[in-house]
Amino acid sequence: MSVLYVTEQGTTVHKLGRRLVVRKLGHVIETVHTFNLEQVILFGNIQLTAQATTFLLQEGIDTVFMGTGGRYRGRLVSGDGKNILLRRQQFRKAEEESFLLDIAQRFVRGKLNNCRTLLRRHQRQRPNDEIQTALLRINHSIRALAGTRSLDEIRGREGAGAAAYFGCFPRLILQEGFPFGGRTRRPPKDAVNALLSFGYTMLLGTVTTAIQVVGLDPFLGSLHAAENGKPSLVLDLMEEFRPLLVDAAVLRAINRRQMVPGDFLYQEDVEMPAELAGDEPPAREDYPVLLRPESIRKWILVYEQTLRQRVLYPPLGTQITWRQVVLEQARRLARHIKAEE
Amino acid sequence: MSVLYVTEQGTTVHKLGRRLVVRKLGHVIETVHTFNLEQVILFGNIQLTAQATTFLLQEGIDTVFMGTGGRYRGRLVSGDGKNILLRRQQFRKAEEESFLLDIAQRFVRGKLNNCRTLLRRHQRQRPNDEIQTALLRINHSIRALAGTRSLDEIRGREGAGAAAYFGCFPRLILQEGFPFGGRTRRPPKDAVNALLSFGYTMLLGTVTTAIQVVGLDPFLGSLHAAENGKPSLVLDLMEEFRPLLVDAAVLRAINRRQMVPGDFLYQEDVEMPAELAGDEPPAREDYPVLLRPESIRKWILVYEQTLRQRVLYPPLGTQITWRQVVLEQARRLARHIKAEE
Numbered sequence: 197m198s199v200l201y202v203t204e205q206g207t208t209v210h211k212l213g214r215r216l217v218v219r220k221l222g223h224v225i226e227t228v229h230t231f232n233l234e235q236v237i238l239f240g241n242i243q244l245t246a247q248a249t250t251f252l253l254q255e256g257i258d259t260v261f262m263g264t265g266g267r268y269r270g271r272l273v274s275g276d277g278k279n280i281l282l283r284r285q286q287f288r289k290a291e292e293e294s295f296l297l298d299i300a301q302r303f304v305r306g307k308l309n310n311c312r313t314l315l316r317r318h319q320r321q322r323p324n325d326e327i328q329t330a331l332l333r334i335n336h337s338i339r340a341l342a343g344t345r346s347l348d349e350i351r352g353r354e355g356a357g358a359a360a361y362f363g364c365f366p367r368l369i370l371q372e373g374f375p376f377g378g379r380t381r382r383p384p385k386d387a388v389n390a391l392l393s394f395g396y397t398m399l400l401g402t403v404t405t406a407i408q409v410v411g412l413d414p415f416l417g418s419l420h421a422a423e424n425g426k427p428s429l430v431l432d433l434m435e436e437f438r439p440l441l442v443d444a445a446v447l448r449a450i451n452r453r454q455m456v457p458g459d460f461l462y463q464e465d466v467e468m469p470a471e472l473a474g475d476e477p478p479a480r481e482d483y484p485v486l487l488r489p490e491s492i493r494k495w496i497l498v499y500e501q502t503l504r505q506r507v508l509y510p511p512l513g514t515q516i517t518w519r520q521v522v523l524e525q526a527r528r529l530a531r532h533i534k535a536e537e
Numbered sequence: 538m539s540v541l542y543v544t545e546q547g548t549t550v551h552k553l554g555r556r557l558v559v560r561k562l563g564h565v566i567e568t569v570h571t572f573n574l575e576q577v578i579l580f581g582n583i584q585l586t587a588q589a590t591t592f593l594l595q596e597g598i599d600t601v602f603m604g605t606g607g608r609y610r611g612r613l614v615s616g617d618g619k620n621i622l623l624r625r626q627q628f629r630k631a632e633e634e635s636f637l638l639d640i641a642q643r644f645v646r647g648k649l650n651n652c653r654t655l656l657r658r659h660q661r662q663r664p665n666d667e668i669q670t671a672l673l674r675i676n677h678s679i680r681a682l683a684g685t686r687s688l689d690e691i692r693g694r695e696g697a698g699a700a701a702y703f704g705c706f707p708r709l710i711l712q713e714g715f716p717f718g719g720r721t722r723r724p725p726k727d728a729v730n731a732l733l734s735f736g737y738t739m740l741l742g743t744v745t746t747a748i749q750v751v752g753l754d755p756f757l758g759s760l761h762a763a764e765n766g767k768p769s770l771v772l773d774l775m776e777e778f779r780p781l782l783v784d785a786a787v788l789r790a791i792n793r794r795q796m797v798p799g800d801f802l803y804q805e806d807v808e809m810p811a812e813l814a815g816d817e818p819p820a821r822e823d824y825p826v827l828l829r830p831e832s833i834r835k836w837i838l839v840y841e842q843t844l845r846q847r848v849l850y851p852p853l854g855t856q857i858t859w860r861q862v863v864l865e866q867a868r869r870l871a872r873h874i875k876a877e878e
Binding site for chain 1: 622
């Protein structure tokens with residue numbers, strides 16, 4: 197399975213036989229075979245020809261439109277939401293308190309386990325007291341999870357574990373010039389947070405696709421409460437993938453100097469570059485730190501490499517790519533809802 | 538509220554300020570202001586520019602891709618399915634047998650009432666015994682509906698009423714050359730059925746939009762059973778609109794000679810025209826009768842004129858267009874599900 201990312205502004209995506217060809221002013225920039233193509237993500241001002249649109253719809257290849265800043269704009273859908281029998285079962289199960297608690301615990305346990313895995317990996321190479329303390333706290337949160345009796349309690353354990361985890365995160369960053377004062381969202385206040393935020397947006401897309409492929413309603417989850425406009429189930433299923441798919445990729449990109457401080461634009465930079473302002477000008481106060489357009493491509497490649505990594509997936513007893521792991525976890529969730537496992 | 542239909546092959550839809558401009562080889566074919574634009578429907582080989590795509594997504598204007606034959610291919614969506622609280626209530630209510638029966642009865646009553654309205658209208662102008670007999674049978678079905686105790690019984694009453702209705706339908710057709718031997722779907726076996734089928738596809742789009750605007754799940758209905766791939770709720774809500782929005786439009790188009798037998802291609806015609814074969818060649822046996830490409834435009838205009846007609850809408854005590862009636866009925870359904878009325 198592969199994904200075509202198109203970030204070069206002013207390009208057009210054509211269909212040529214069984215290939216998608218990305219062209220700009222008549223020059224071919226990229227060609228991908230559509231065999232096994234799972235998703236096409238278009239950032240900003242990218243055009244699809246009518247033939248490419250028809251082809252993507254007919255093949256059921258998920259096509260996502262994003263702003264240049266990585267904001268979600270929309271997608272092309274053909275037979276979305278057809279799997280009504282599974283969806284009805286999902287809504288039925290969501291009425292059962294015990295089911296909700298059990299599944300919310302699983303999501304948080306998965307996340308905290310993976311936070312622990314990431315910290316231990318670094319701890320083996322560069323032992324550090326702060327990381328050791330965080331590991332103890334995370335272990336405590338994981339153990340305490342078993343005794344939780346309400347969603348609020350589960351969220352409390354998750355919060356405590358995540359605070360310990362992000363508290364020692366600066367110890368994992370080995371390149372100078374990347375201060376990290378804790379997780380800040382809307383707006384990300386430093387380069388590390390900017391990478392994390394962009395990465396989580398990418399992950400949101402990956403997980404949304406998996407949930408739509410198996411046919412669940414992305415808006416009805418358990419750990420994240422039902423609230424209009426919030427894709428709760430996507431946020432739920434994302435939890436376990438955050439540490440190993442995004443956080444680990446951020447650390448790798450920084451520590452191997454694939455990303456450097458010059459890849460970012462800071463609020464004090466006087467001019468907002470025209471190509472960023474584009475048709476979706478970000479309010480300056482919303483983006484104290486922003487990835488430079490040319491650096492977005494680098495960061496996407498790091499994320500994409502991570503998704504292509506093969507790892508042992510115990511339920512199948514075999515090695516599959518991270519992207520397949522995401523899909524398999526969504527399938528497992530669907531089977532669990534159908535009470536097949 | 539208005540809809541932009543683009544049927545001219547090889548055109549591109551551009552955005553120009555607050556207007557959408559349809560161009561072919563540099564010539565402007567159509568311009569629409571986007572104020573109050575509700576939907577864009579593209580038939581076949583039509584291109585959207587990147588700016589137009591972004592604009593349609595940002596404004597939440599429903600954009601639908603259809604084949605030249607009127608087959609649904611897919612759509613552009615931005616925040617689809619965000620209204621999770623309403624949707625959860627919809628799934629809850631669908632578990633209540635008495636709620637399902639009550640609402641299924643309403644859909645069928647609405648449909649049969651409107652069949653009766655259409656027949657009576659013709660009966661006043663050209664009294665006919667067959668129509669009179671059909672009216673008696675339909676009245677009987679409507680009365681019997683009140684005593685139904687299961688969905689199967691309700692469907693039985695609906696079937697009997699529809700059989701009586703379509704049985705006298707030939708009496709309503711006043712132009713020679715339009716034989717009608719009863720309703721035939723996949724494939725439509727005569728020109729009348731071809732018009733009905735294309736019209737119902739258009740109506741399906743109109744009703745789907747209304748259901749998505751109010752935020753209900755189109756796949757969970759009552760009269761039509763939950764079945765993967767079937768938009769049951771759309772089919773439910775469509776029932777009452779079939780007679781007055783599609784059937785009446787078909788009769789008007791034929792009886793006023795807006796459509797003539799030459800508007801259709803019959804299986805015996807030797808060559809399948811290239812512009813129809815296109816990138817989605819219909820199997821000949823699937824389409825014994827097909828609308829000619831240039832006639833599709835005429836038929837869409839008739840349908841569109843019907844949607845723009847103003848009628849008295851009793852719940853509001855005022856005149857609104859049929860398109861608004863469809864939206865109001867979807868809203869009423871949502872309020873009924875939320876138990877607000």
